[in-house]
Amino acid sequence: MSDTLSPAPAGSDIYRPYGLFIDGRWQPAAAGTVAAVASPVSERPLGLAPVAGRGDTQAALDAAARGLEAWSQTPAFTRADALHRIADEMVRRTEDGATMITLETGKPLAQARREWSLACDQFRWYAEEARRIYGRLIESRVPGGRFEVSHPPVGIVGAFTAWNFPAALPARKLAPALAAGCAVVLRPSGQTPGVAMVMVDCIRAGNLPDGVVGLVTGATADTYAPVMADPRVRKVSLTGSTRVGQQMIRDAADTVKKVSMELGGNAPLIVFDDADLEQALALSVPTKFANCGQVCVTPDRFFIHDSLHDAFVEGFAARAKALKLGDGLDPGVDVGPLISAARLQEIAAIVDTAAAAGATVVTGGRRASGFKAGHFYEPTVLTGVSDDMAVFADENFGPVAAIARFSDEDEVLARANASPMGLSAYGFTRSPARARRLVAGLRAGMVGINSFAMAASEAPFGGTGFSGMGREGGSEGLADYLDTRLAQIVF
Known part of the structure; x- marks a missing residue:
């Protein structure tokens, strides 16, 4: 990813170093649109976060398609090294991440540090899981034949996260997707965009190909809708309400996307x-x-x-x-x-x-x-x-x-x-x-x-019934970002 930083919109305060992350660089929304994000403690604006338009989201998807070509062909051991570098950078910037969590959510700083640590763990765990994407060989009935089972990355992933755990939730999606060789367009909650921005800034330390990770924030019509409509996006992952999950399942059907989601609980x-x-x-x-x-x-x-x-x-x-x-x-x-x-x-x-x-x-x-x-x-x-x-x-x-x-x-x-x-x-x-x-x-x-x-x-996290489908964490979490490919090889 490029180390060139583009200036975010003027007056953006805690969001000033960041913005939208598209094609390996930080940039403002094309239209220059911003929205105030309020502190739940003071009720005053923390800063002005960029608001992506449909064109910004489309640019992130186009960049993801280009990045996927390189990243999906990158050897698993190289991907693992990249995720370890990301985890190292996240550990180094623990106070940046934890402070942003507390500013945006109001949760006690000790809880925020624990959450950031959990996010770091995701990248460590999946760095090692990347080395263990196993296939298998099956004897064929055809003389001289053999079945070969492999697990390529599913493709471009759309990741949507809630505000209550603004570091842990994106990490649960980004880390396994990157380990599998996927490209990801992340859309965090508009109430806590800064935490995802810090995390994506740490991801730059992995030196991934430009476009492999994108970040957009903004209205549903301009961020969610283009991702769901794009046939190049082959999987979507959501942490959110059951109502939103039900709608995502309906929307995913149009392009037959793979879906995993962690929804409400009681x-x-x-x-x-x-x-x-x-x-x-x-x-x-x-x-x-x-x-x-x-x-x-x-x-x-x-x-x-x-x-x-x-x-x-x-x-x-x-x-x-x-x-x-x-x-x-x-x-x-x-x-x-x-x-x-x-x-x-x-x-x-x-x-x-x-x-x-x-x-x-x-x-x-x-x-x-x-x-x-x-x-x-x-x-x-x-x-x-x-x-x-x-x-x-x-x-x-x-x-x-x-x-x-x-x-x-x-x-x-x-x-x-x-x-x-x-x-x-x-x-x-x-x-x-x-x-x-x-x-x-x-x-x-x-x-x-x-x-x-x-x-x-290291453990699979997720629910049943109206609480969702799929798992995040453990080896099960990686499986959600992989396809299964069968080849019959005869000589």
Whole structure:
């Protein structure tokens, strides 16, 4: 990729060194259009990000087609070396990446550093996986023949990511795609474009052919639509809502693109009577309120056994109340703001509706006081929740823990599986036999027993049902970017 930097639009502040990334260089949108990106902490503009037009996206796709010709023919070991160089640069620029995450999302800097580290891991892992794209030989029925199975890259990839993990989500798509030999046009969320910009700037250290990685930001009609319409794009990958995923599946059908997606979740957490209560509390509170609850795999529906319910609620509420809210750049902050005013209003409505329907607000339940600006909502604990309440039946995607009772294992499994979502599910128990029953009985792509640790580069991440298809991470994540080619060779 070229080292020549083109100036981004004047007055772009934190986005000034960057812009759109097309054909190996940073550049402004062709029309010079920009949009302000607001801080969720101060509600003031962080800067002006470029807004791509349809022509900009088309230029990125054309460059990707040229870059693909060279990159797809690059030996796997050379691709692996490039990904290691990218990971080295990302590690070197950890503070740049983490600070940008916190500026754009408001999440505490410690959480942002962990996220950036997870993104670095993706490039390390897939650098090694690039060397292990195995084929196989099959004996043929034809005399002197042999079947040869190989796995070429699928081609150009369109990657679309959400704002809640603006480093981890692009890395989960970029790293395996590049390892496989694909070219990628990345369209990050318009609410967090800067994190992707820093990552793509790090990718330049890999010395990839120009065009192999492109970045565009802007309106759906000008960024998403051209990617979906272009027959040269052979795969699209999405992290987003179920509604958007359903539309992408319909749009992908026109050009028969390969699709993988991680969509919404509504994870159940079941705490059985034999669980270690302190362990369950110590792990579930920081997990629930990380990133202000804006995490697809976070537990939303808490099923607590009758014998532990009251103690769990008391302990959970006390820990939630002790969490410190504030600017993620400030030391000691545990919980940052919600991403936007709209999200704040939605969470307030969800809680108010549940309370009106008979749920009890144990702690929180209101916009945090003491802030002159920002989208801060108190960590909230609700009890007396019924399964049909929206706070329980739908993903709330905020700092709200909705707690219900149960008494019977079969009953709680049926209730946990009632959601059409199937991303993640969790259980706490000391019984190995029960743990195995949970793994077998919970309908989810990922099941954690006495653990919430799901996101790792070496493990396949993804869901079932309305939570999506395909996997990111592990060897399974690479397979989504490869085709299968069969050759019959006869001499």
